């Protein structure tokens with residue numbers, strides 16, 4: 001009670017009118033151009049206000065009470081939607097996360113054109129895209145996050161035969177087995193590689209080995225230290241599996257063009273360890289980087305590791321699949337130890353037996 005008395009909380013009317021002004025200006029900044037986050041539907045002031053005010057109140061209250069996490073009884077909606085890894089915890093951060101979504105949308109819109117020419121992907125640096133975030137969500141790590149002025153540069157690279165044939169076969173088996181117990185989202189089945197995944201993966205040591213090996217290969221190639229921010233095993237299968245485990249999912253389109261860093265701010269580097277080959281295991285399904293001129297296409301080869309800077313310079317998508325089964329271990333790395341994924345750091349780094 002003493003603590004509560006000592007707090008100088010503005011009364012709720014003041015709080016709300018302050019937030020109203022801030023919300024109005026953020027709304028103008030984000031949606032004044034009449035475009036919604038995903039293009040189609042414009043964000044209405046009513047919806048934005050509801051979401052924004054919920055976030056604003058939450059932030060004010062948590063600051064006042066000195067708690068990071070408040071009871072879920074508070075108004076939610078927007079807050080719930082963004083509560084994922086590294087979700088911004090401040091109001092400014094939330095606005096910035098929205099801004100990143102918007103910037104992603106605009107970049108995709110600019111580069112996603114019908115009938116664009118394609119060339120096969122060549123490894124190497126590319127100029128960095130403009131920053132997705134300003135300052136409130138994640139700060140770039142000098143000399144590790146990609147940059148135009150300092151090594152490592154933004155770019156796209158491939159390493160061949162990071163996993164051998166035998167390892168690829170063993171991974172395939174373990175992943176397909178694990179996926180039998182999971183729901184499918186249209187053609188996509190996915191499993192986040194964290195502590196909850198280990199009981200599902202029979203080849204746990206191998207999975208951990210490949211995670212570690214991929215990180216080391218990229219760290220070595222770029223000359224930087226990297227921490228896992230996330231990893232996901234993904235299967236794309238055409239025709240999609242039908243039945244009870246097929247879910248109507250609200251997950252985004254598995255083939256949509258996107259920028260990884262617009263999803264999670266702490267991602268600095270993205271990597272894909274392919275576990276199946278285009279033209280053999282599946283048709284279509286190439287990885288496509290969208291450029292201002294010709295797009296760059298990579299036909300996955302099992303065992304190959306592709307990696308690239310996670311920012312706006314690397315808008316990418318998976319080309320529609322025609323048939324078959326496409327498996328990949330997707331990994332995202334951060335330069336900031338503070339943002340590392342605790343499960344992956346422990347398991348991929350140190351755990352050898354359990």
Ligand SMILES: O=C(O)CCC(=O)C(=O)O
Nearest residue numbers: 260272287316318328330
């Ligand atoms: O599977 C691929 O080739 C790309 C997947 C991807 O872009 C992602 O998961 O963010």
Ligand SMILES: [Fe+2]
Nearest residue numbers: 258259260316
């Ligand atoms: Fe991606």
